[in-house]
Amino acid sequence: MANQHSLVVRIAWFLLVGWWLTLLAINVAWVLNVTIILLPLGIKIINRVPYLLTLKRRDTGFDPDGVPQTSLLVRAVYFVFVGWWASFIWANVAWFLCVTVIGIPFGIWMFGKLPYVTSLYRLDA
Known part of the structure; x- marks a missing residue:
């Protein structure tokens, strides 16, 4: 991706800011x-x-299979019964691994899947 930060900048960000900012962000x-x-x-x-x-930007490409999102009602029910607590555990384990x-x-792979664990939201759909 043309607008991606260099690997050196991304490593420096991770070491100086990313690791603690991510812990704060997932818990907030x-x-x-x-609520x-x-x-x-x-x-x-x-x-x-x-x-x-x-600082890695997501690929904004389209899903070649054209898989639609899970319905909002199913995602809401999943979030109420599973997503809110599963995402908390998932995110903190991912942070620890990072x-x-x-x-x-x-850990980085797990963070990429965090939206799905939280509410069944697929970023590639």
């Missing part, structure tokens, strides 16, 4: 999600977590 987002009223803001923060961690040298690749 979780608190906002639990229900501030849920949209919490979801916005969750969708930005991978960028906050490493602050260990060996777990960084898996």
